[in-house]
Amino acid sequence: MDYSHCVDLLAKLHENSHGLPRGARQANVPRLLKALGHPERELRGMLVVGTNGKGSTCAFAVSAVAATGARVGSMPSPHLQEPRERIRIDGVPITRAEYAAAFAEVWRTIERHGLPVLPQGVFATTAAAHFRRAGVGLVVAEASIGGSRAAAAELDLDVKVVTGVGLDHTRLLGDSLTRIARAKIAAVRDGDHVVLGRLAPEATTAAEQVLRERTGLSVWRVDHEIRYTARAAGDRGPGTLVDVTTPRAVHRDLPCPLTGAHQHHNLAVAIAAVDAMAERGHIRAPDGERLRARLAATRWPGRLELVPDAHLDDWTGRVLLEGATNPQGTATVAPEILRHARADGHPRPPVLVFAAMDDKDVSGMLAPLPSHWPLVLTRTGSHQAADTATLHGRLAPGRRGPCVTAEDPRSALHRAAELAGPGGLLVVLGSLRLVGETRTVLGLRPE
Template sequence: MPQLLKALGDPGRNLRGMTVVGTNGKGSTCAFAVSALAAAGMRIGSMPSPHLQHVTERIRINGEPVSSLACHHAFAKVEDTLRSTGLVVNVGGVHAAAAAVHFALSGVDLAVMEASIGGQRTAVNCFDTGVKVITGVGLDHQHLLGSTLGEIARNKAGIVRDGDHVVLGELPGEAAKAVDDVLSQHTELTVWRLHREIHCRPRTARDGHTVLEVATPHAVHQELPCPLRGEHQHRNLALAVAGIDALAERGLIRDISQEALRSGLAATRWPGRLELLAPARFGSWTGSLLLDSADNHQGVTAVAPEILTHSRGAEHTAIVFGALGYKNVATMLEPLPGDWPVVLTRVGHPNEAAPDAMRTALAPRRELHVREETADAVDHAVELVGDGGLVIVLGTHLLVGRVRELFQLPPG
């Protein structure tokens, strides 16, 4: 990756901003940060990973995907350079390099970089943004990152460099110790931890909505709206605000006004994360559709309370589920009721979990159905719940993206 960037003219050499890693919550944290910074009048580049429907989602300016033409030009430059040099990088490296190329060409004030997997070897580790956020650590991608929380945490903490400002989310004991061990090997760090230097307090506003107070060593922010569903998003918002305060502490930005912060946070949208369509229509069916790309036990545990809340208003509920083959499918749906019917389907990836294999792994659940094609799986789920019922689409982003296309939802 460093050789590729050098051959491209080092398009990321002047990129400053924040890099976000973690097992879950990366995308939402980045979305909050981008929206708030853009509302303050800055031009913000970001590179979410993965995309749901179209590769243009991976290169964004102020939260909006770039045009297909701009995306094509950026990727073409990277691919031409790979051919001419004979260099080989992974897909994540190609995406990160293309984003850096576009940011250099179009000009950005700051970049918000999301790691795809891990930290130490992730492609975005080639960019010295200055602020590093670790949202959390859980058991996922063990085949790449290690089999224990400590090993995974050390890998993610590998994103840190001397002199960085580090923002840490909630970390279980083993992971916290591993991260502290890595941080102790660096010099001139500033470290803010959730529940220590960073505090987040929810309260109910007069209109009945929940607003947050987020306090960091830099500032106290009050009456912050959180438009994304689920209490776990409160933590993600707090980390995003702390990351913004860290940028100000480093002198990379001026303090943004509370008005801009609130309006930016309120405007945050992040498709495929507890995304509710009500009413939703599929053929002659009318009901509710809830989409979430949680694809590990920790992620499903986080969104389960919100899913259960929505299910109380529906007479019948069913799940459409798909996953990649290396995921621990057996435990993924444990946080959800065992008597909900589950329709298992393919997700169109070479490493997908086969529906029959998932049925074996999920055998303790009461009612399992298999439909090979996504459209057939959704069609069967709506038959199971009937009009007014709730269909939950859960699992890999690949499935969520396919269902968004079925319901003709635009990429975003």
């Protein structure tokens, strides 16, 4: 089985040819792991759940664990350009050949035992199979949607991290912060070490209710057991330095290379989770200088990622990629988007290129950005993507800027470039799939 065959099979999983309900396919994940010989039993580490900030938190955590000298696997979700991005060692995606080998092992087992699963189940079990092949026992895993129902929760990692809770995926998780918080915190099992990011009061109450149902927990919370402060690096160079205090250690002058004040919180949560792993004996405490060096090199593509010299045929300009997928996420990154818009005084306003899944609050996602900015609506190749007519129908009535549609991201980018003019700024947001397809159009390699 070659890599392209793996990609084709993954695409067909969404068709659900067996006609099984979602719950039945979720229930097959532990059965599949058993049939594979329980590769998850060799793993230890953290599972990161939450509405926003999971990927950045995982990226910081991988850097921090790698600073101990240990090899660390990670499982970001979703991928931007290729499925192999979902399985990484020391932050680097595995090769296509490595992915195909692990995927083939899983797929043969699915067929031999008759265990159809959701795509997320294939992603999680393929990662576990590869980590066993590579001899990697430390893992930083990202849950896709929800908590206890996420396939990655079946790996039974005993440090659970909740980055935050917001209104998203309401059809699956519920239409209130209480329900969504309960769905995510439900990933916590007896005896776990829990790291809680900053939560709204309603979500905090729900989380506490779930945690009281568990036994033997250790719980660290931002603004309580975990505290952090951030400041400009000053004469140490550009960027921000963050001090993080946990019950285990005080970490000073940690560089935060990812932009936006929200990343200071994500860094603090990641460091606390790594301290929790050290508390559990999974790793040794990282050396301060190596930790700072590793953190300084952290990258997380597609999140306020600026391509300063982007080319589209004969157009050259700037493209800002942001994978905010809900109103809370867009509101969080809006100040940084506006900062980029003001950066060079270009005579024309930035042009938004937008796509989203069919269950998203489109007007809420666009509300934090100026309504006079031109908007290009498009549709990605995802089977869950909303078409442009649906997106247009969900725009706020008072939107003032011009709005056009394009059939796919490539044509949308070219239309946006025409509107922005030479040297202008394109802001691509609303869907991580859109960000990934844009990176491909711009000739950027998966990373």
